[in-house]
Amino acid sequence: MERRLQYPSGDPDIGRYRLPESALGVEKNEKGTGLDPMPAAVELSADFVIRARAGDRSCEERLLARLRPILHTYFIKRIGLRPEVEDLIQNTLLRVHNGLKDIEYPERFMGFAMKAALYELHDLYRGRYSGRESLYDPAEPPEHATDPTTSGNAIDAERALSVLSPRARQILELREYGYRYKEIADMVDTSEAAVKMQVKRAFERMRRLLVA
Amino acid sequence: MSDWIDQFIFFDELGEESRSGLDSILKQHGDAAVSAAFEEWKHLRSGLRSEFATRIPDRHSLIHFAMWRHGNASLLTVEELNSVEAMLPDFEEALDRSEALRAIVERIGDEQLDFLEAWRLHVGDVEAPSRPPSLGPLYSRRSSQRASNFVWRAAAVFLIAISTAALYKGLGVESEMIVVGSPADGLRQVVLDDGTMIRLVGGAELSYRRPSAEEPFDRNVSLTGRALFVVTSGSQRFVVETPAAVTTVWGTTFGLDSDESFTEVVLAEGRVSVVSRRDSQHPVVLEPGEMTRVVGAREPTTPVRVNITDALSYTRLFVFRNEKTFMIANKLTEHFGVSIRVHSALADETVTGTFERNWSLGYILQTVARTLDAEVKGSESDGYELAPRETGGRTM
Numbered sequence: 001m002e003r004r005l006q007y008p009s010g011d012p013d014i015g016r017y018r019l020p021e022s023a024l025g026v027e028k029n030e031k032g033t034g035l036d037p038m039p040a041a042v043e044l045s046a047d048f049v050i051r052a053r054a055g056d057r058s059c060e061e062r063l064l065a066r067l068r069p070i071l072h073t074y075f076i077k078r079i080g081l082r083p084e085v086e087d088l089i090q091n092t093l094l095r096v097h098n099g100l101k102d103i104e105y106p107e108r109f110m111g112f113a114m115k116a117a118l119y120e121l122h123d124l125y126r127g128r129y130s131g132r133e134s135l136y137d138p139a140e141p142p143e144h145a146t147d148p149t150t151s152g153n154a155i156d157a158e159r160a161l162s163v164l165s166p167r168a169r170q171i172l173e174l175r176e177y178g179y180r181y182k183e184i185a186d187m188v189d190t191s192e193a194a195v196k197m198q199v200k201r202a203f204e205r206m207r208r209l210l211v212a
Numbered sequence: 213m214s215d216w217i218d219q220f221i222f223f224d225e226l227g228e229e230s231r232s233g234l235d236s237i238l239k240q241h242g243d244a245a246v247s248a249a250f251e252e253w254k255h256l257r258s259g260l261r262s263e264f265a266t267r268i269p270d271r272h273s274l275i276h277f278a279m280w281r282h283g284n285a286s287l288l289t290v291e292e293l294n295s296v297e298a299m300l301p302d303f304e305e306a307l308d309r310s311e312a313l314r315a316i317v318e319r320i321g322d323e324q325l326d327f328l329e330a331w332r333l334h335v336g337d338v339e340a341p342s343r344p345p346s347l348g349p350l351y352s353r354r355s356s357q358r359a360s361n362f363v364w365r366a367a368a369v370f371l372i373a374i375s376t377a378a379l380y381k382g383l384g385v386e387s388e389m390i391v392v393g394s395p396a397d398g399l400r401q402v403v404l405d406d407g408t409m410i411r412l413v414g415g416a417e418l419s420y421r422r423p424s425a426e427e428p429f430d431r432n433v434s435l436t437g438r439a440l441f442v443v444t445s446g447s448q449r450f451v452v453e454t455p456a457a458v459t460t461v462w463g464t465t466f467g468l469d470s471d472e473s474f475t476e477v478v479l480a481e482g483r484v485s486v487v488s489r490r491d492s493q494h495p496v497v498l499e500p501g502e503m504t505r506v507v508g509a510r511e512p513t514t515p516v517r518v519n520i521t522d523a524l525s526y527t528r529l530f531v532f533r534n535e536k537t538f539m540i541a542n543k544l545t546e547h548f549g550v551s552i553r554v555h556s557a558l559a560d561e562t563v564t565g566t567f568e569r570n571w572s573l574g575y576i577l578q579t580v581a582r583t584l585d586a587e588v589k590g591s592e593s594d595g596y597e598l599a600p601r602e603t604g605g606r607t608m
Contacts, residue, residue, distance in 0.1 A: 040335045074330040111287025173312035176261040187315045207249040
C-alpha cells in the first residue's frame with residue numbers, strides 16, 4: 001500500500017520544506033533577460049520537488065535541467081564516451097518526469113534520481129546483446145550445421161553447461177547479463193585478454209565434449 | 213586457435229554486417245563438425261542465458277536488493293523495501309549459487325557510489341556511504357522474534373578498534389595481504405568471503421591474507437582504528453587482532469576502539485572472548501551489553517555494563533539491542549531534537565535494530581513502527597507519536 005507523508009494542514013508546502021522568500025518569484029538578471037539561476041542545491045531541493053510534483057512546470061524544468069549534467073557525468077563514468085550516453089540521459093529524465101507525481105519522499109529526490117539512472121543503465125545492459133542471440137535464424141539452420149537429431153552429435157544442454165569451469169560460467173553469465181568483456185574483466189579483477197581466453201577454453205571444452 | 217574461429221566464439225561482439233558474413237566464412241574454412249560445435253555453442257549460451265534469467269526475474273528488484281545490501285535502504289520506497297525483505301531468502305540463495313550474481317550486486321554498489329559522486333560534483337556534499345558500501349542488513353526487530361529481514365545470517369555489531377603494528381599501508385601492498393582503509397573523515401564497508409561485513413570508520417585499516425582456491429579465507433583479520441563487524445555464524449571462529457588484544461568471536465556484533473596500546477571492546481550481541489596480546493592466559497568473556505578494556509600489557513578489565521547505543525555512537529549508527537521503545541524515542545529525540553511520544557501500550561516493548569544516524573527520523577520511526585505493528589503520527593514540526601495501529605486511521 002502506498003504511503004504518503006501527511007502534513008497536519010494537508011498543505012504540502014508547510015514546515016521545513018518552504019522555500020525562503022528570496023527564492024520565490026522571478027527576478028531578472030543584470031541584462032534583464034530572465035531568471036537568475038538558483039544554486040543547484042536549491043533547484044534540486046525537496047521544495048522544488050514538491051512544487052514539481054504538484055504540477056509546477058517551471059520547477060520541474062529547472063529540476064530536470066539541474067539533473068542533466070549529473071546524469072551526463074554519471075553515464076560517461078559508467079560506460080565511457082559512447083553514443084548511448086545521450087539516450088540514457090533522455091530516458092532517465094523521462095523516467096523522472098513520469099515518476100514525479102508518485103515521489104513519496106521529496107527530500108530523497110537524489111535517491112529517486114539514482115534509481116531511475118540505475119534502471120536505465122541496466123536496461124542498457126539487457127539490450128546490448130538481445131538482438132544478437134541467434135547467429136542464424138533458428139527456423140533456418142545453416143547449410144553446414146549438423147542436424148542434432150540425426151547425427152547423434154547433440155549435447156545435452158545441462159551437460160554442456162556442466163563442463164564450464166566456475167570461472168568460465170561466471171564470465172559467460174555476466175556476458176549474458178549484458179556486460180562487455182572489458183567490464184567483466186574489471187568485475188572479476190583480471191584483464192580482458194584473460195577473460196576472452198576463458199571463453200575460448202570453454203568453447204574448446206564444449207567442442208571436445210561434442211566429439212567424445 | 214584460428215582467428216576465424218574467434219569470430220564465431222565472440223559472435224555477440226560482431227556488428228550486423230560482420231555477422232551476416234559468418235556463413236560464407238564457415239563455408240570457406242569449416243566442416244560439419246565445426247558447424248555442429250558452433251551450433252552447440254549458441255545453444256549453450258542460450259541455455260545459460262535462460263537459466264541465469266530465472267535467477268533474476270526482475271532487474272529492478274535486483275537493483276533494490278543491491279541498494280539495500282549496500283546500505284541505501286533509506287532510498288527505497290516502502291513497497292520496494294517490503295518487496296526486498298520478502299525476497300531476501302531467494303536473493304540469499306541466488307547469491308550463494310552464482311558468482312556472477314554476486315559480482316553484479318557488488319558492481320551495483322559501485323554504480324551507486326559513482327552516482328553520488330556525480331551528484332556531489334554538481335550539487336555539493338551529500339551523506340554517502342564509502343566504497344564499497346557492503347554492510348549487511350540494517351534492520352529492526354522485536355527482540356522476542358528472530359530477524360526475518362536479516363540478510364547475512366547472524367550479524368552482530370562488533371566494533372573492534374584494533375591498533376596493529378603489522379598493518380601495511382595502502383591497498384594490497386604485499387600480494388599475500390589485502391589492506392582496506394577508510395577515509396579519515398569517512399566510512400568504508402567491506403564484505404569478506406565468509407559474508408562477514410565490516411564497517412571501517414574514520415581512517416581505520418583492515419588487513420587479511422588474500423584468499424585463494426588453495427587457501428580460502430581463514431577468518432583472521434587485523435584492524436587499526438575503529439570498525440563495526442557483522443560476523444556471520446560459522447563452525448570456524450573469527451579472530452580479530454590488534455596490537456594490544458586478540459578478540460575471538462563466533463557470529464557476534466561488537467564494537468572495537470583501539471590504538472597502539474589500548475583496546476576497548478563493547479559487545480552488543482553474541483559472545484566474544486578478549487585476551488591481551490602479551491598474556492593470553494586470562495581471557496575475558498563478554499556478555500551482550502558489556503565492555504572491557506585492554507591497556508598496554510595488562511589483562512582485560514573486568515566487564516562492565518554500558519549503554520550500547522552510547523558506547524557505539526562512533527560507528528555513526530544507532531545500535532539498539534533489546535531496547536525499550538520509550539528509550540529509543542528518548543535517544544532519537546536527543547539526536548534529532550524532535551519530540552517523540554510513545555503510547556503506553558508500546559513503551560515497554562523491546563526492539564533490536566541498527567540504523568544509520570544520517571537517515572531521516574521519519575524513516576527510522578516507520579521502521580520501528582513496522583516492527584511493532586504500530587503507526588507513526590504527527591510530523592517533525594509538531595512532534596511524532598508511536599501508537600498501536602488503528603484500523604482505518606491516517607498514518608505517515
